[in-house]
Amino acid sequence: MTVPDVVQVDEATRLTTQPLAPQLRSGVLGPLRFGWRRLTSMRTALLLLFLLALASVPGGFLPQRRINPLRVQSYLEKHTTVGPLLDRLQMFDVFSSAWFSAIYLLLFISLVGCLLPRTRLHLRALRAAPPAVPKVLTRLPASDTWEGDADVLARAEKALRGWRVVRRGDELSAERGYLRETGNLVFHLSLVLLLVGIAVGAFRGFKGTVLVVEGTGFSNTVASYDDINPGRRFHPSSLVPFTLQLQDFRATYAPDGKALTFDAQVTWGRTQATTPYDVRVNHPLAVGGAKTYLIGHGYAPFVRVRDRTGAVVLDQPVACLPQTPQFLSTCVIKVPDAAPQQLGFRGAFTPTTITQDGRVGSSFPGLVRPVLTLVGWAGDLGLDGGVPQSVYSLDTTALKPFDKGQAHALSEGQTWQLPGGGSLTYVGTREWATFQVTQDPGKRLALLAAVGIVGGLMLSLFVRRRRVWVRVRPGAPSTVEVGGLSRTDPERFQAEFAELVRRLRE
Amino acid sequence: MPDKGLGQLGDGLLFTAVVVYALAMLGFAGEQASRKARQSVTAVRDSTQVLVGSGGPSVTLPAETVTSLNPSRAGRFALALTGLGWLVHLSSITARGFAAHRVPWGNMYEFSSCVAFVAVTAFLVLVARGYVERSLGAFVMLPVVLYLGLAATKLYTAAGPLVPALNSYWIKIHVAAAVTASGAFLLSGVVALLYLLRSRYDELTAAERPTRFPVSLGAQLPAAPVLDRVSYVVIAFAFPVWTFAIIAGAIWAEAAWGRYWGWDPKETWSFITWVLYAGYLHARATAGWKGRKAAWVAVAAACALIVDYYVVNIFVVGLHSYA
Numbered sequence: 001m002t003v004p005d006v007v008q009v010d011e012a013t014r015l016t017t018q019p020l021a022p023q024l025r026s027g028v029l030g031p032l033r034f035g036w037r038r039l040t041s042m043r044t045a046l047l048l049l050f051l052l053a054l055a056s057v058p059g060g061f062l063p064q065r066r067i068n069p070l071r072v073q074s075y076l077e078k079h080t081t082v083g084p085l086l087d088r089l090q091m092f093d094v095f096s097s098a099w100f101s102a103i104y105l106l107l108f109i110s111l112v113g114c115l116l117p118r119t120r121l122h123l124r125a126l127r128a129a130p131p132a133v134p135k136v137l138t139r140l141p142a143s144d145t146w147e148g149d150a151d152v153l154a155r156a157e158k159a160l161r162g163w164r165v166v167r168r169g170d171e172l173s174a175e176r177g178y179l180r181e182t183g184n185l186v187f188h189l190s191l192v193l194l195l196v197g198i199a200v201g202a203f204r205g206f207k208g209t210v211l212v213v214e215g216t217g218f219s220n221t222v223a224s225y226d227d228i229n230p231g232r233r234f235h236p237s238s239l240v241p242f243t244l245q246l247q248d249f250r251a252t253y254a255p256d257g258k259a260l261t262f263d264a265q266v267t268w269g270r271t272q273a274t275t276p277y278d279v280r281v282n283h284p285l286a287v288g289g290a291k292t293y294l295i296g297h298g299y300a301p302f303v304r305v306r307d308r309t310g311a312v313v314l315d316q317p318v319a320c321l322p323q324t325p326q327f328l329s330t331c332v333i334k335v336p337d338a339a340p341q342q343l344g345f346r347g348a349f350t351p352t353t354i355t356q357d358g359r360v361g362s363s364f365p366g367l368v369r370p371v372l373t374l375v376g377w378a379g380d381l382g383l384d385g386g387v388p389q390s391v392y393s394l395d396t397t398a399l400k401p402f403d404k405g406q407a408h409a410l411s412e413g414q415t416w417q418l419p420g421g422g423s424l425t426y427v428g429t430r431e432w433a434t435f436q437v438t439q440d441p442g443k444r445l446a447l448l449a450a451v452g453i454v455g456g457l458m459l460s461l462f463v464r465r466r467r468v469w470v471r472v473r474p475g476a477p478s479t480v481e482v483g484g485l486s487r488t489d490p491e492r493f494q495a496e497f498a499e500l501v502r503r504l505r506e
Numbered sequence: 507m508p509d510k511g512l513g514q515l516g517d518g519l520l521f522t523a524v525v526v527y528a529l530a531m532l533g534f535a536g537e538q539a540s541r542k543a544r545q546s547v548t549a550v551r552d553s554t555q556v557l558v559g560s561g562g563p564s565v566t567l568p569a570e571t572v573t574s575l576n577p578s579r580a581g582r583f584a585l586a587l588t589g590l591g592w593l594v595h596l597s598s599i600t601a602r603g604f605a606a607h608r609v610p611w612g613n614m615y616e617f618s619s620c621v622a623f624v625a626v627t628a629f630l631v632l633v634a635r636g637y638v639e640r641s642l643g644a645f646v647m648l649p650v651v652l653y654l655g656l657a658a659t660k661l662y663t664a665a666g667p668l669v670p671a672l673n674s675y676w677i678k679i680h681v682a683a684a685v686t687a688s689g690a691f692l693l694s695g696v697v698a699l700l701y702l703l704r705s706r707y708d709e710l711t712a713a714e715r716p717t718r719f720p721v722s723l724g725a726q727l728p729a730a731p732v733l734d735r736v737s738y739v740v741i742a743f744a745f746p747v748w749t750f751a752i753i754a755g756a757i758w759a760e761a762a763w764g765r766y767w768g769w770d771p772k773e774t775w776s777f778i779t780w781v782l783y784a785g786y787l788h789a790r791a792t793a794g795w796k797g798r799k800a801a802w803v804a805v806a807a808a809c810a811l812i813v814d815y816y817v818v819n820i821f822v823v824g825l826h827s828y829a
Contacts, residue, residue: 046792059774262670
């Protein structure tokens with residue numbers, strides 16, 4: 001014979017499947033079982049919930065590496081004593097830290113431990129008839145007694161339409177609002193499902209960003225990205241094959257320079273980029289499970305460079321990186337094929353140029369008076385050393401500047417005749433856009449979980465579960481006893497119960 | 507182009523609404539004060555009758571001085587003023603929307619106005635449904651007036667177009683849900699604070715210990731179980747709306763930024779707020795947490811909500827820094 005784990009209480013008046021408080025029992029499994037009960041108890045869950053909120057707070061105030069590594073860097077440079085200490089405590093990686101993970105994993109274990117028995121009990125309750133009438137109805141929160149006969153039971157069955165009613169002789173039990181617990185369980189199970197969806201995305205997902213100048217494109221392969229962020233179990237073969245070409249990028253601005261619209265007109269296809277599409281903010285391109293987002297833009301002056309021999313050694317747009325909201329951008333041009341010496345240029349691009357105290361600036365992000373201001377060098381660019389170099393920085397250690405490092409300002413179509421031969425022409429201006437391509441195979445599951453979360457929550461908060469009993473006690477004259485019970489919104493139940501009694505007494 | 511005249515009309519209407527709300531607050535306060543005065547007069551009268559009965563000197567109070575200010579009339583007038591202020595507030599928000607040719611919750615100033623509007627709406631609904639007495643109005647309108655006053659002076663932004671990232675139909679869904687939930691949550695935070703006052707007041711009076719301000723305010727407040735229930739009802743309404751707002755935000759983030767969740771400071775604080783309100787709902791059903799402890803959780807959650815909106819937008823760098 002098995003001893004029931006929980007102390008038996010009057011099941012009829014316990015209108016919940018919430019487990020009872022744990023009790024320490026003897027035996028080998030006793031303490032283990034007690035620990036498990038403790039972990040899955042509501043108090044522990046509540047404590048873990050508050051710990052989770054508390055643990056998230058540093059993530060809401062301190063810069064986080066995953067989001068903005070540069071700000072973490074500058075924070076560490078500014079706070080030389082507290083910074084490293086916080087870093088050792090994983091305060092800049094809060095949401096992947098050991099302590100944060102420990103809290104949410106414990107919380108989810110506690111949740112599952114609580115859910116499984118509750119689901120079992122609820123499934124049983126769904127199939128079972130409403131419980132038998134308690135011995136004393138007058139002790140219930142709502143009750144009434146009057147002289148009457150067994151006809152009342154037929155009237156009760158009529159009045160309790162929509163309730164689950166069972167009649168046992170001179171007694172009647174009715175229950176309603178099973179969906180409350182169903183919703184509660186769906187809500188909590190959906191939370192577990194959401195965690196699974198997030199995990200799938202984190203392990204199998206992929207994110208890559210690429211800068212594309214108008215007239216060029218990329219294909220969805222790991223090699224074509226400037227920056228990638230793959231999941232731990234990501235496999236390159238899961239990338240959806242497609243190619244994309246940026247045909248035209250347009251941005252519009254309000255007179256004060258505030259951006260109004262960004263619009264990247266692209267062509268794309270599985271093998272050849274032929275289908276036109278507009279990628280805008282809030283309007284990504286979806287190909288299979290891959291989505292392409294427009295995340296940034298800038299200018300790429302088209303530059304033609306001839307070396308001393310007169311040969312064209314560079315003839316392409318050069319992407320400049322915006323530094324200010326008015327798109328003052330920094331440019332680096334490297335010409336490794338120039339002979340006899342390699343050439344390098346560094347400077348600024350300004351779309352709407354103003355000159356103040358001999359310094360160039362930009363007063364508007366749109367293309368009104370574009371000027372390319374450059375300083376030139378000749379010598380060795382240092383590209384052969386085997387050390388990887390960014391295309392956006394110029395190492396001038398082995399270079400000699402032209403004109404003592406004086407800057408030259410060029411408008412569209414102007415040419416700078418380099419001292420000693422050769423030239424640089426600012427042919428025209430193109431724009432570039434950065435695209436982010438993401439694949440998240442856990443996304444659908446997360447969305448499904450989200451639907452379950454909201455739906456379950458509504459049911460569990462707005463459906464009221466309640467029970468009503470009617471008993472006819474034989475005698476001369478016979479008496480009718482009615483009792484009712486609701487755990488949620490007792491005030492509304494009192495009104496409902498009073499209405500029921502009125503109909504039964506008619 | 508935004509309509510300047512209409513935008514100014516909206517600002518003027520908001521100012522009017524604040525003034526009317528302030529008058530309503532005074533009316534509610536007047537109702538309470540005169541009711542209290544009447545109670546003490548009745549007490550005096552009762553004691554004089556005792557004195558008369560025992561043969562002491564007779565003091566008769568003229569009945570007219572007692573009824574100089576009819577408390578229920580003052581209260582009804584204050585409630586009517588609240589309704590009027592609500593209508594003016596609604597027209598202010600509508601004028602804003604038409605002035606900017608978009609939903610009127612595109613920056614912090616407009617968001618705050620809408621949040622206060624939801625809080626007043628929720629209060630009116632609670633009074634109409636009979637959940638709570640209208641005299642609570644004095645304690646509800648005070649924070650509403652302060653909040654709107656702060657929003658109009660510190661966060662003012664002229665009607666204008668949206669930045670591209672906000673230009674999506676999701677702003678209608680995500681922000682509307684966030685506004686609705688925030689207004690209700692802030693109201694519940696006020697009610698939870700009042701509950702704490704009242705229950706502390708009850709505790710001290712039961713022990714026959716003196717009460718000092720602000721606990722002495724408890725005498726003017728509805729009974730503690732009423733406040734507890736109102737705070738719960740409002741949170742039970744707002745919590746699913748907040749959950750939906752977060753999910754709608756995640757779907758929007760997926761379309762705009764390429765990921766549905768990224769622990770951006772705003773996302774982090776919405777999560778903290780959500781977890782705390784989930785904690786409140788569980789706490790209220792757990793032995794040892796019911797009552798005051800649960801109310802403190804509701805207050806903490808409302809604070810997290812304020813951090814989520816104001817502190818994050820103004821002081822923390824993140825993707826949600828628009829205004």
